[in-house]
Amino acid sequence: MPTTDYQGSASPLTSFGRSILSIRRDQGHTMEGSHDASSHEMDIEMFQKQVAEQFNELSSAGVDELLSLSWVRNLLDVFICCQEEFRIVLFNNKGCLSKPPMDRLIGEFYERSVKALDVCNAIRDGIEQVRQWEKLLDIVICALDNQKTLGEGQIRRAKKALIDLLIGMLDEKESNAALAHRNRSFGRKSGGGGGGSSKDQKNLGHFRSLSWSVSRSWSASKQLQAMGYNMSAPRANEVMATNGLAMAVYTMSSVLLLVMWALVAAIPCQDRGLQIHFSIPRNYVWATSITSIHERILEESKKKERKNACGLLKEIFQTEKWTQQMNEMLDSLQFPLTEEKEAEVREKVEELKVVFQTLKDGLYPLERQVREVFHRIVRSRTEGLDSLGRGPGSE
Template sequence: MPATDYQGSFLGRISIRRNQVWSMEGNHEHEIEDLEFFQKHVADRFSVLLSSQTSDEIPTDPLLSISWLRKLLDTFLCCEAEFKAILMMGRDTSQILKPPLDRLIPELLERTVKALDICNAITNGIESVRHYQKFAEIAVTALKIRPIGDGQVKRARRALNSLVTAMTTEDKDGNNYTRTWSFGRRGSASGNNKVTGQLRSLSWSVAKNWSAARQLHAMTTNLVAPRGGETLGLALPVYVMSSVMLFVMWAMVAAIPCQERSGLATHFPVPKQFAWAHSMISLHEKISEEWKKKEKKGSAGLLAEMQKMEKLGQSLIDFADSFQFPAEDEKVEEVATQVAELAETCRKMEEGLGPLQLQIREVFHRIVRSRAEILDLLEATGKLSAPIM
């Protein structure tokens, strides 16, 4: 069943049950069933993302390509909708004020704040990718002219040198990043910073020592797998959703230029014992191996289109460095093929980066809304459970 179909079925079932009266025993059985369905849907969605990379055929959506990242964000949005339904619909909401949820929910809300900051950083990082694309387009325009002469080769070389230099230099001090942020750093999980009504943000300028890697590492704080009886209650979906959010933010940071990502490959502490995590862990291992290779020489990111652009750019620089007029016909044909590939890569970026940026914004707004709804629920439940004076 397609993801949207079984999501609709899942949410519909919970919505119907919300308006029905169940015995305590029957209600508990249905809650357990919901948890099992949620874990299965998480497993299925990440299995699809992984299976597209393990086929013998060339994947239509290469790992960490723009199209693959958009599917990853779709997966996050589907998982988040089902998680919120489990947490807030058709159950005794006073559970969230009792251990261990009285601790786990505030920790989840704190992770969402860090995820919002990462979404903003990634959105700005996409602007750097657009900058790389412009260099590549200048080179494509120059090298398409026939016959190839010294003037256009020199112009292409300048653009390609700028492209490769920008893509292979890790920006550690953040001087090229202009960022606005979602919430203040302190008290971010409290009701004081809750966003209600129209969506708005509390903006602040990023410090030069802000680190995407440290932000991700902070998201793992207190992220401990539930044990024993906790696996039968709401502690499990909170842990699952925290893990999904962590992986999605980690993969986006690995793909898109982002400030200070040293040691990025180490941040994913989900044990292999959970069936829902198998594909997610396999994807993490694949991306980590690629990151370790690129980190040694410095890299703007693992976005598939950027890696393709870097490879072609370096090859065309080699051609430009050895160019002598008139160029040999065989060499001209080889360059024409590479220029066509670079042009196609630029086209994919031109068509895909805008929708990707909008999708990241959608993820940002979804997290903001869900966070506000959970805070409302905590506030309302707290008032209802307070003793009547």
């Protein structure tokens, strides 16, 4: 899988494009001077092949890998790489961007990009929510692990944390909508100040969304539908009129929609819904792999035990399953504990520690990647609009 730097240090379009162009020219572009038509076609073909190769690897993930934290992080890694390659394609063809029908196609793409920013904000909220669940798992481990003997006090403490966690996950399933108790979004530093009094926060519930970055009425389902609205493969005349650039825009639009849809499928967020129109012509080299990922995730969402999940992330499913089992076990305990019962509890705690460690190791890097995706989308859109002479302030 490709690796990327998540410090927000990507070069501007011009300097980044030139550095890559010089490498490509050495490797395969023999003509000096300006890019000719065949070079444009080569760049677009290369871009589509790279999208196909990277999504082939993602689509080949086993049942245990799909929708895991590591898989989602790989998905975002691939998106960032595709985004950078797309920027290079735009750089090589920037003279065409303001001509019809390219001006309309690229404009529609940038509108989808704006909608993707809201999805990123909502996903960031969802990751913070899962982090709160992680903290409750930590309480359970502290209460039940490394104790010489397990008494009623430790069991009560663990039981309270488990109940809080179950209520939180159930609450998210039933509401599937976010309220906020902390003012936190991508453009701000994560200071210690929270929004509202502790009494207000308690009334809102422990497990609602932790950010005001999207409004209370915002819907992930509707946002995805809006992103997919009127998105169709370019017609033959559009491909010819743009020297194939319309195909690159459609490719990146499909990648953007799939990645945002997969994030909504995996992570808790407001009004989750996976019903979008996603139909890609089979003649695109990347169509099979991207369609396969879409179909596999949709299949997973229809499984009986996953239908009402607050998120399809593998670690969320493991957490919920483990919490229910542990809660039932603690309910059945009688004191003083027999050695056999105490051994059962300790065995369950060891299982929990594996899930907990995976969440602890994966959530912060995932959040950084989502943040980086957000900034890359903003930067790419700003550069594109500038090249069209339509900066953000002139829209």
